[in-house]
Amino acid sequence: MHNERDNVPYAMNPSSGVPVYRQLMDAVRSDIASGRRPVGSILPSVRLVAKELEINPMTVSKAYSRLESEGLVERLPGRGMRVCARRTQAPISDRRKELEPFARQLVDHAYRLDLDASEIRRVLDPFLAELNHE
Amino acid sequence: MHNERDNVPYAMNPSSGVPVYRQLMDAVRSDIASGRRPVGSILPSVRLVAKELEINPMTVSKAYSRLESEGLVERLPGRGMRVCARRTQAPISDRRKELEPFARQLVDHAYRLDLDASEIRRVLDPFLAELNHE
DNA sequence: ATCACTGTCCTACTACGCTAATACACTTGA
DNA sequence: TCAAGTGTATTAGCGTAGTAGGACAGTGAT
Structure with a gap:
């Protein structure tokens, strides 16, 4: 088959x-x-x-x-x-809510590592760039 | 005691x-x-x-x-x-490396939720603001 | 020395996640 | 109808994380 x-x-x-x-x-x-x-x-x-x-x-x-x-x-x-054909998306507000725990986790760990907001962005940016290329 | x-x-x-x-x-x-x-x-x-x-x-x-x-x-x-008194920090490059897995996880999930870089920033920003207030 | 504290090593029990083996219901083509 | 192909419900085995119980070594006041 x-x-x-x-x-x-x-x-x-x-x-x-x-x-x-x-x-x-x-x-x-x-x-x-x-x-x-x-x-x-x-x-x-x-x-x-x-x-x-x-x-x-x-x-x-x-x-x-x-x-x-x-x-x-x-x-x-x-x-x-x-x-499947791309499924109907959940409302964007719901999807943002789903993402929040991961954002919180990132910031929590940064806090423990004594890294500030600008350091977080610095670490995150390469991944964001990668995301945009797709 | x-x-x-x-x-x-x-x-x-x-x-x-x-x-x-x-x-x-x-x-x-x-x-x-x-x-x-x-x-x-x-x-x-x-x-x-x-x-x-x-x-x-x-x-x-x-x-x-x-x-x-x-x-x-x-x-x-x-x-x-x-x-303890605040310990001597690991080199900042090491601490950034430690943070990367969490950044990757955030971006991965955003990708699956079809949320782009600006959406990630939007979700993340409130947490960053909170971080700066401490 | 003794007593009343300190944290922890060692062991074991429980719950859960991951993987696997078997048996089953379903569909299709001959 | 039957054979060969689908995914999977069920069950079991395994490893690991979380929690707990008991015995132990260290400390300091008496």
Whole structure:
């Protein structure tokens, strides 16, 4: 059922401390964002990915399921996971609220390190620049 | 040996998801930063705090030990934990490096929420303002 | 020396997250 | 209908973080 050309160019690092299923989520997210996996395409099956990466299909399934609850892909029973059209965004105020804990954490740690606002910006800016290039 | 006036006005929330020892660390850090526990003063003993908060002394000890490795307090064997004079800072470049993972995490989540650099700044700014007021 | 304090090492229990193995329901093509 | 392909519910094993209990060493006043 799967396309022979379906390659799975993901490379997981089991000893990085980052759970494998999260690494896989990031890889797939990146593929979708870049268009390598266009809207409507079917992700490689959990068993194929599992075989290539030498991990358990359930680990792949976990990644796929989480991406589904994020709204990036949808489950077609018996067929696979399909990349969704960009979901309707939550209101921007809600999304800002979701971001706040991470902003707070950043500032908390800066405070403990005795780094002021301008230092925070200095550390943050390269990442913001990277964000804009995408 | 301890002063009867040593009150332990901390209130832990065991079901908040935040480990008790971390809540206690934050409370003590706040006391030190505000001057309620001045440099040179001795923290209430682990057993006193444990009794007041109805937790195990080891949990308090864990909080104290971490604060010690942060350099906020020092251990006086047989006597207690004393609030330190502000420790010599690590080089600023090291401290910036320590902050980077949190900056990256913030930007990553913003990306997933489809929030751009200006939105990140908008969310972050109130926290930065708060930081400057202290 | 003794007593009443100090913090903590060591051990163990519990809860939770991550990964894996099996069995199942579903869909499609022959 | 049947075979081969989908994802996953369930269950289990493993490691780790958080918490707790008891024994221990250090300190200082008596």
